[in-house]
Amino acid sequence: MDILAMLLPIAFSLTMISVFMGLCSYSVLAERKVSSWIQGRVGPNRTRIPLVGHIPILGNLLTGLGIFQPAADGLKFLFKEEIIPGHVKVGYYYLAPIIALAPALTTMVVLPFGRYVDPAGVVQPLVLANIDVGILFILGVSSLGVYGIVLAGWSSNSKYPFLGAIRSSAQMISYELAMGLAILPVFMWSSAPGSEYGLSLFGVVQSQQSLWLIIWQPLSALIFLVAVFAETNRLPFDMAESETDLVGGFHTEYGCFKFGLFFVAEYAHVIMGSALFVCLFLGGWNFLPGIADPWSDNVFGTVLSVLWFMSKVFFMIFFFIWVRWTLPRFRYDQVMSLGWKILLPLAIGNLVFNTLIIAAYDHFTRN
Amino acid sequence: MATTKEITIGDVNARASELETELQGETMALNVGPSHPTTHGVLRLMMELDGDVVKKCEPVLGYLHRGDEKIAENMTYNQFVPYTDRLDYLAPLANNVAYAMAVEKLAALEVPERCQSIRVLCCELARISSHLLGVGVYGMDAGAWTVFMFTFTEREKLYTLFEELTGARFTTSYTRIGGVARDIPEGWLGRVLEFCKGVLPVLDQVDKLLTRNRIFMDRTVGVGAISKEDAIAYGITGPNLRACGVDLDLRKDKPYLGYEKYDFDVPIGTNGDCYDRYLMRAEEIRQSVRIVRQCIDQFPEGAYYAEDAKKIFAPNKAKVLTSMEELIQNFMIVTEGPQVPAGEVYFEAENPKGALGFFVVSKGGGVPYRLKIRGPSFCNLSILDKLIPGHYLTDITVILGSLDFVMGECDR
Numbered sequence: 001m002d003i004l005a006m007l008l009p010i011a012f013s014l015t016m017i018s019v020f021m022g023l024c025s026y027s028v029l030a031e032r033k034v035s036s037w038i039q040g041r042v043g044p045n046r047t048r049i050p051l052v053g054h055i056p057i058l059g060n061l062l063t064g065l066g067i068f069q070p071a072a073d074g075l076k077f078l079f080k081e082e083i084i085p086g087h088v089k090v091g092y093y094y095l096a097p098i099i100a101l102a103p104a105l106t107t108m109v110v111l112p113f114g115r116y117v118d119p120a121g122v123v124q125p126l127v128l129a130n131i132d133v134g135i136l137f138i139l140g141v142s143s144l145g146v147y148g149i150v151l152a153g154w155s156s157n158s159k160y161p162f163l164g165a166i167r168s169s170a171q172m173i174s175y176e177l178a179m180g181l182a183i184l185p186v187f188m189w190s191s192a193p194g195s196e197y198g199l200s201l202f203g204v205v206q207s208q209q210s211l212w213l214i215i216w217q218p219l220s221a222l223i224f225l226v227a228v229f230a231e232t233n234r235l236p237f238d239m240a241e242s243e244t245d246l247v248g249g250f251h252t253e254y255g256c257f258k259f260g261l262f263f264v265a266e267y268a269h270v271i272m273g274s275a276l277f278v279c280l281f282l283g284g285w286n287f288l289p290g291i292a293d294p295w296s297d298n299v300f301g302t303v304l305s306v307l308w309f310m311s312k313v314f315f316m317i318f319f320f321i322w323v324r325w326t327l328p329r330f331r332y333d334q335v336m337s338l339g340w341k342i343l344l345p346l347a348i349g350n351l352v353f354n355t356l357i358i359a360a361y362d363h364f365t366r367n
Numbered sequence: 368m369a370t371t372k373e374i375t376i377g378d379v380n381a382r383a384s385e386l387e388t389e390l391q392g393e394t395m396a397l398n399v400g401p402s403h404p405t406t407h408g409v410l411r412l413m414m415e416l417d418g419d420v421v422k423k424c425e426p427v428l429g430y431l432h433r434g435d436e437k438i439a440e441n442m443t444y445n446q447f448v449p450y451t452d453r454l455d456y457l458a459p460l461a462n463n464v465a466y467a468m469a470v471e472k473l474a475a476l477e478v479p480e481r482c483q484s485i486r487v488l489c490c491e492l493a494r495i496s497s498h499l500l501g502v503g504v505y506g507m508d509a510g511a512w513t514v515f516m517f518t519f520t521e522r523e524k525l526y527t528l529f530e531e532l533t534g535a536r537f538t539t540s541y542t543r544i545g546g547v548a549r550d551i552p553e554g555w556l557g558r559v560l561e562f563c564k565g566v567l568p569v570l571d572q573v574d575k576l577l578t579r580n581r582i583f584m585d586r587t588v589g590v591g592a593i594s595k596e597d598a599i600a601y602g603i604t605g606p607n608l609r610a611c612g613v614d615l616d617l618r619k620d621k622p623y624l625g626y627e628k629y630d631f632d633v634p635i636g637t638n639g640d641c642y643d644r645y646l647m648r649a650e651e652i653r654q655s656v657r658i659v660r661q662c663i664d665q666f667p668e669g670a671y672y673a674e675d676a677k678k679i680f681a682p683n684k685a686k687v688l689t690s691m692e693e694l695i696q697n698f699m700i701v702t703e704g705p706q707v708p709a710g711e712v713y714f715e716a717e718n719p720k721g722a723l724g725f726f727v728v729s730k731g732g733g734v735p736y737r738l739k740i741r742g743p744s745f746c747n748l749s750i751l752d753k754l755i756p757g758h759y760l761t762d763i764t765v766i767l768g769s770l771d772f773v774m775g776e777c778d779r
Binding site for chain 1: 395397403404405419506509510511512513516517520576577580582583585586759760761762763764
């Protein structure tokens with residue numbers, strides 16, 4: 001019994017990591033397919049694996065959709081020659097991609113992705129660790145990802161990665177402030193006096209049963225969304241890569257699977273960012289604003305809630321891709337001034353405004 | 368009892384200047400190119416960076432030098448046509464035309480109307496193709512990949528048309544001294560019109576993606592501004608010059624190929640910054656489409672080469688095999704080259720990148736004594752060491768993209 005209790009979480013974690021990594025590789029495929037759709041191209045449509053790829057109609061369909069492409073991409077990274085440039089600091093050079101990926105994978109521990117009803121009739125979240133400071137954990141751990149980029153830039157001992165790393169660290173630190181301040185009002189409401197929901201992500205999702213927070217807190221949602229874009233280092237904020245002027249930015253000196261890890265880490269951050277946004281502002285697994293959840297109390301309802309959550313996440317991933325292939329890139333100083341001069345004051349103003357409203361609400365309901 | 372006490376904080380300026388050396392820190396030397404995504408070829412920039420700001424920039428050229436001008440002295444006039452393809456390899460047809468015009472000017476040869484119209488079509492289609500790529504790559508430099516893909520798709524359609532016309536997609540080698548290599552294929556004009564119909568909606572899409580895009584404007588407005596005086600002093604030509612507000616378009620000011628017959632506008636910029644240079648190119652595509660349409664509307668009949676230039680243009684192959692006189696004429700032109708009288712001439716044409724000039728010195732016979740090429744990209748790039756300092760490193764990409772140069776023409 002004890003052994004089972006120990007093994008079960010490990011098995012769950014392994015399952016979740018593999019599902020998550022699968023999602024990452026298929027978001028790469030989604031990126032390629034959606035971008036080609038936006039740009040009037042075809043995208044990957046030739047990769048075929050033996051047997052499955054040769055089933056008459058299905059095989060061709062899967063090949064055309066590029067379903068096998070992620071496997072080819074991954075294998076390519078694995079089988080490439082391992083090149084270590086002579087001028088790098090080898091230890092840190094190897095450490096950097098690991099540090100870049102690990103936080104993104106760690107944050108998913110506290111991410112609730114569905115709900116079930118336990119025998120006692122209480123709604124419980126589907127989550128690896130339902131800690132009551134989930135959002136704090138995510139903010140703390142995900143910001144460690146910047147160390148991977150900084151380390152990559154430093155250890156490469158080369159000028160372009162160095163510039164990329166500097167830009168990236170400055171950018172991430174600035175946007176973390178705005179991000180943290182943007183979600184404070186959300187948690188102030190969810191743990192406001194008279195509310196039964198706490199600081200955990202599950203609580204936030206439960207508090208959105210009737211009204212999604214994006215409607216209730218549009219400004220927070222907007223600031224958070226922009227900050228997530230900046231945190232994931234994607235266009236229009238991809239200062240760290242900025243391939244036209246910094247060649248490849250922080251990963252210029254990286255090849256083979258080490259580059260692959262950076263690549264996966266970016267998509268892991270995108271998925272985490274999307275999932276977080278869905279949890280905080282798009283109602284998580286709650287059906288639609290104003291409509292009671294149709295999910296039944298049995299296993300079937302649980303599966304439906306997970307699927308509904310995932311479809312929202314997929315929409316957000318699509319949104320990320322959509323923006324990337326539509327907008328040009330900011331300049332470094334513009335990114336900083338947007339962060340410090342616009343988003344931060346807005347976030348603070350929003351926070352003060354919400355505090356006043358909560359205080360007033362509390363004052364009047366108490367009398 | 369209140370007392371006021373005066374305190375001195377010393378001479379603020381003196382203290383600031385004292386601190387200045389400490390605050391300045393070191394600059395970093397950064398080498399960009401010759402192989403770098405932003406340099407569109409093999410331009411090399413040796414830069415000194417203070418943080419992210421460029422303090423000094425020294426362009427280094429010559430990585431693509433092939434000695435075209437010397438090569439020209441060792442071959443007949445017609446044999447040099449393929450080398451002109453490789454000058455501005457994004458608009459080879461326009462180079463072909465400019466070169467042929469220069470030599471014809473030396474030979475005082477007038478090509479028939481049909482040939483002129485074909486050449487106008489070539490020039491304008493080449494301009495459209497070059498500017499499509501220019502705008503697309505510019506967008507890509509600013510981070511907007513989709514624009515690049517949109518315009519590239521259109522350019523690809525244009526290349527199919529070029530292939531039909533000349534037999535080659537990229538290195539067209541279409542003109543001969545005294546005419547063009549072959550007449551236009553049947554139904555080709557209709558397909559050009561179809562292309563024109565298709566390219567305008569794509570331009571509108573590009574417009575929607577870039578022109579009023581806040582990020583794109585932030586990146587380009589006021590960046591890399593060249594003053595009118597500087598532009599003239601550095602010999603900048605083409606859209607880059609017109610973006611500075613100088614009204615100079617050789618098609619209007621020194622009309623050749625019957626450009627005076629066509630009704631088109633020359634866009635003129637106001638600030639001479641990167642944004643204006645983008646607007647110039649986008650508008651010039653539209654104007655070129657106008658010219659193409661007018662040209663096709665009144666497409667003349669007749670010969671596609673100067674029939675009276677017996678010593679310059681090789682006769683029709685069918686005639687060569689049946690008639691003695693043509694056989695001898697063909698033999699002479701093939702072995703000795705087009706016979707051009709002694710003299711010297713300078714001719715420049717309004718190419719997509721600017722004024723492409725050929726200075727040809729002939730001592731008679733079929734080989735030029737000296738041929739000098741004035742490449743617009745070379746002159747347009749000469750302002751780099753003045754233009755770039757003071758800008759952010761990321762701006763370099765946009766500035767280079769907006770200057771729209773081709774190293775093949777710059778290094779020759």
